Amino acid sequence: MIIKPNTSSGTPIYVQLKDQIKHAIETGALRPGEQLPGMRKLAEELVINPNTVARVYRELEQEGVIELRQGSGAFVAEQAKGSARADILRARPLVKALLVKLLHMGLGEEEIRRLFEAELIAARAENNTQASRK
Amino acid sequence: MIIKPNTSSGTPIYVQLKDQIKHAIETGALRPGEQLPGMRKLAEELVINPNTVARVYRELEQEGVIELRQGSGAFVAEQAKGSARADILRARPLVKALLVKLLHMGLGEEEIRRLFEAELIAARAENNTQASRK
Amino acid sequence: MIIKPNTSSGTPIYVQLKDQIKHAIETGALRPGEQLPGMRKLAEELVINPNTVARVYRELEQEGVIELRQGSGAFVAEQAKGSARADILRARPLVKALLVKLLHMGLGEEEIRRLFEAELIAARAENNTQASRK
Amino acid sequence: MIIKPNTSSGTPIYVQLKDQIKHAIETGALRPGEQLPGMRKLAEELVINPNTVARVYRELEQEGVIELRQGSGAFVAEQAKGSARADILRARPLVKALLVKLLHMGLGEEEIRRLFEAELIAARAENNTQASRK
DNA sequence: GTGGTCTAGACCACT
DNA sequence: GTGGTCTAGACCACC
Numbered sequence: 001m002i003i004k005p006n007t008s009s010g011t012p013i014y015v016q017l018k019d020q021i022k023h024a025i026e027t028g029a030l031r032p033g034e035q036l037p038g039m040r041k042l043a044e045e046l047v048i049n050p051n052t053v054a055r056v057y058r059e060l061e062q063e064g065v066i067e068l069r070q071g072s073g074a075f076v077a078e079q080a081k082g083s084a085r086a087d088i089l090r091a092r093p094l095v096k097a098l099l100v101k102l103l104h105m106g107l108g109e110e111e112i113r114r115l116f117e118a119e120l121i122a123a124r125a126e127n128n129t130q131a132s133r134k
Numbered sequence: 135m136i137i138k139p140n141t142s143s144g145t146p147i148y149v150q151l152k153d154q155i156k157h158a159i160e161t162g163a164l165r166p167g168e169q170l171p172g173m174r175k176l177a178e179e180l181v182i183n184p185n186t187v188a189r190v191y192r193e194l195e196q197e198g199v200i201e202l203r204q205g206s207g208a209f210v211a212e213q214a215k216g217s218a219r220a221d222i223l224r225a226r227p228l229v230k231a232l233l234v235k236l237l238h239m240g241l242g243e244e245e246i247r248r249l250f251e252a253e254l255i256a257a258r259a260e261n262n263t264q265a266s267r268k
Numbered sequence: 269m270i271i272k273p274n275t276s277s278g279t280p281i282y283v284q285l286k287d288q289i290k291h292a293i294e295t296g297a298l299r300p301g302e303q304l305p306g307m308r309k310l311a312e313e314l315v316i317n318p319n320t321v322a323r324v325y326r327e328l329e330q331e332g333v334i335e336l337r338q339g340s341g342a343f344v345a346e347q348a349k350g351s352a353r354a355d356i357l358r359a360r361p362l363v364k365a366l367l368v369k370l371l372h373m374g375l376g377e378e379e380i381r382r383l384f385e386a387e388l389i390a391a392r393a394e395n396n397t398q399a400s401r402k
Numbered sequence: 403m404i405i406k407p408n409t410s411s412g413t414p415i416y417v418q419l420k421d422q423i424k425h426a427i428e429t430g431a432l433r434p435g436e437q438l439p440g441m442r443k444l445a446e447e448l449v450i451n452p453n454t455v456a457r458v459y460r461e462l463e464q465e466g467v468i469e470l471r472q473g474s475g476a477f478v479a480e481q482a483k484g485s486a487r488a489d490i491l492r493a494r495p496l497v498k499a500l501l502v503k504l505l506h507m508g509l510g511e512e513e514i515r516r517l518f519e520a521e522l523i524a525a526r527a528e529n530n531t532q533a534s535r536k
Numbered sequence: 537g538t539g540g541t542c543t544a545g546a547c548c549a550c551t
Numbered sequence: 552g553t554g555g556t557c558t559a560g561a562c563c564a565c566c
Contacts, residue, residue, distance in 0.1 A: 003255055012556060015144040023248040038538065049558045054540075062464070071317070071538050071566035087239045088249060095249055098232050099257045105221045109258060114157040115222060116250055119229045121137055123237060146549060183473070183551050271523055278417040280540095280564060291516040317566050355507045356517060363517055366500050367525045373489045377526060382425040383490060383497055384518060389405055391501045392511060414541060440553065451543045456555075473551035473553050 001029075002037075004046045013048055017056045022065060025076055027092065028084030036066060036074040136171075138180045147182055151190045156199060159210055161226065162218030170200060170208040270305070272314045281316055285324045290333060293344055295360065296352030304334060304342040403431075404439075406448045415450055419458045424467060427478055429494065430486030438468060438476040 002024070005016035024030040036042075039057060043050040057074050060066045067075045076083070102112050136158070139150035158164040170176075173191060177184040191208050194200045201211050210217070236246050270292070273284035292298040304310075307325060311318040325342050328334045335343050344351070370380050404426070407418035426432040438444075441459060445452040459476050462468045469477045478485070504514050 007557095010149040011145050014556080019248045019251065023252050026245060026248070027252075040538085051559085052557065055556095057539085068539065069566085070540075070564065073538060082245070085245075087241055088245060091236050091239060091241055091246075091249060092253065094232060094235070095253045096257065098228060099250075099253055101228070102225050103257060103261065105225060107221055107225060109254060111160060111216070111219075111222060112225075112254065114153045114160070115225060115229055116233075117153065118157045118161075119226065119233055120243060120246065123230065123233045124243060125137075148549075186550065189550090271527075279413050282564075283412040287516045287519065291520045294513060294516070295520075319566065320564090323565090350513070353513075355509055356513060359504050359507060359509060359514075359517060360521065362500060362503070363521045364525065366496060367518075367521055369496070370493050371525060373493060375489055375493055377522060379428060379484070379487075379490060380493075380522065382421045382428070383493060384501075385421065386425050386429075387494065387497045387501055388511060388514065391498065391505060395505065409542095416541080442553085453544085454542065457541095459554085470554065471551085472549065472555075475551095475553060 002042065002046065005048070014052050014056050014059075017046075017048075017053070018060060021056070021060060022082075025065065025080055026082050026085050026088050028089070030076050032076050032078045032080050032083050034076045036076065038073060136176065136180065139182065148186050148190050148193075151180075151182075151187070152194060155190070155194060156216075159199065159214055160216050160219050160222045162223070164210050166210050166212045166214050166217050168210050170210065172207060270310065270314065273316065282320050282324050282327075285314075285316075285321070286328060289324070289328060290350075293333065293348055294350050294353050294356050296357065298344050300344050300346045300348050300351050302344045304344065306341060404444065404448065407450070416454050416458050416461075419448075419450075419455070420462060423458070423462060424484075427467065427482055428484050428487050428490050430491070432478050434478050434480045434482050434485050436478045438478065440475060 002017070002020055005013040005020075007013065009016070021030070021036070030036070036057070037045070039053045040050050043053045046053075057066065057068060061068045061074075064077055065080050067077050069075065082088075099112070107115070136151070136154050139147045139154075141147065143150075155164070155170070164170070170191070171179070173187045174184050177187045180187075191200065191202060195202050195208075198211055199214055201209050203209065216222075233246070241249070270285070270288055273281045273288075275281065277284075289298070289304070298304070304325070305313070307321045308318050311321045314321075325334065325336060329336050329342075332345055333348055335345050337343060350356075367380070375383070404419070404422055407415040407422075409415065411418070423432070423438070432438070438459070439447070441455045442452050445455045448455075459468065459470060463470045463476075466479055467482050469479050471477065484490075501514070509517070
């Protein structure tokens with residue numbers, strides 16, 4: 001199930017939508033061969049412009065994640081690279097548990113995002129350092 | 135220490151920079167009264183346009199997070215709302231530990247971001263449901 | 269013999285198919301009075317929608333290239349304008365020779381198409397210039 | 403120099419434009435690092451919509467052919483794959499000579515296109531056959 | 537009815 | 552003034 005992208009979050013709508021769909025495929029919520037909602041229908045549901053959905057679908061096709069078949073619809077590619085990834089499914093409850101904890105500690109959503117992003121960058125930097133040391 | 139914003143991530147540079155500064159204040163890396171790097175110097179360091187930095191500083195001042203003193207520079211506001219938040223400092227190692235774990239499980243950076251964002255939205259939705267039930 | 273149109277080339281299927289049939293007539297591969305393959309059969313062979321073939325036949329009839337006889341099928345028009353054109357038959361080996369040469373020089377198919385199209389436009393422009401000078 | 407795409411040729415405007423730009427780079431008419439015309443300016447020149455040019459530039463960037471720099475413009479990528487290809491430059495006069503010949507033989511532009519396309523497909527088929535025999 | 541292209545025009549991000 | 556996103560709406564291609 002796709003959530004309405006946040007219109008006032010800096011991140012473009014089409015990026016948010018793309019990420020949601022990729023994530024749905026990674027978790028197996030959308031399975032290879034399954035049909036995606038029609039462009040117009042989805043646009044109406046999310047209260048965004050059909051062209052924006054069209055762009056998302058076009059780019060996802062270009063990345064090999066979905067297939068667009070003229071006249072018949074959009075489908076999750078049979079060969080979609082990261083479909084129903086076991087590691088992501090195992091990771092999910094861990095992430096959820098942590099988020100619940102942080103929210104109970106009184107952190108706000110935006111603060112969590114900032115903290116998370118900062119640590120992600122830091123972790124990447126450390127990995128790179130280790131890698132270049134090897 | 136401020137990291138070069140990612141130019142090709144969809145999220146605008148100035149949003150990334152603002153978030154980084156806010157986060158530095160929340161963790162106490164930047165303390166009330168402390169001087170921020172000069173706009174030109176920072177712009178040069180991050181290889182971005184000075185106007186972009188100017189915009190960030192201007193907006194942060196408007197939000198009451200920093201103070202711009204004509205001729206002498208930018209300073210973290212004495213009254214900065216969330217300075218050196220204890221809860222965030224306690225949260226930080228938890229986040230870091232989880233990220234390290236996820237990376238070791240083989241998740242990519244983008245996949246982690248998508249997973250995290252999806253769970254954050256889900257958590258918010260649950261909270262709202264609970265709240266409206268009360 | 270008709271080749272499966274390229275689904276991912278930008279050019280619509282029905283245009284490709286029309287062009288192929290016209291070309292077959294111009295080279296004499298299809299002769300006036302000769303019967304074209306049945307719509308359903310052709311659609312099946314090319315793995316495209318029968319409606320697409322129907323459209324092609326309809327438009328070709330409108331252009332006077334073929335005749336549709338209710339119940340008995342489609343036939344190359346007796347009066348088909350450019351049937352078995354001698355000049356095109358003479359031109360064919362020249363084109364083929366050049367293409368073989370270009371491919372051996374290491375040019376890719378798309379590069380050849382772009383080069384060819386560009387030179388065709390240039391040639392037309394020159395002709396127009398000459399014509400308007402006269 | 404970029405020519406106005408043919409609005410009524412079946413092939414979408416944006417595909418034609420993309421091909422023209424790629425070809426200009428392949429022939430060295432556009433060199434790595436060189437700035438492309440602004441989106442709006444080019445759109446005005448070609449009498450097409452700026453969004454169409456935007457799409458072309460975006461896709462070319464995605465293919466690594468050009469670089470888009472916010473606020474400063476579009477530039478041919480320094481690493482553009484097929485810049486000023488010697489083989490294409492050598493091929494050009496051969497193609498031109500043949501086209502002039504065909505036009506003098508009385509062939510029309512569309513007939514030449516069809517002939518060329520058919521022979522290109524045939525040549526590809528032959529190559530594949532040879533390849534699979536090896 | 538599905539996707540595909542194109543236009544027109546507004547407003548934002550960035551140099 | 553450059554590119555970037557989004558909206559609105561028309562018309563075509565294809566199933």
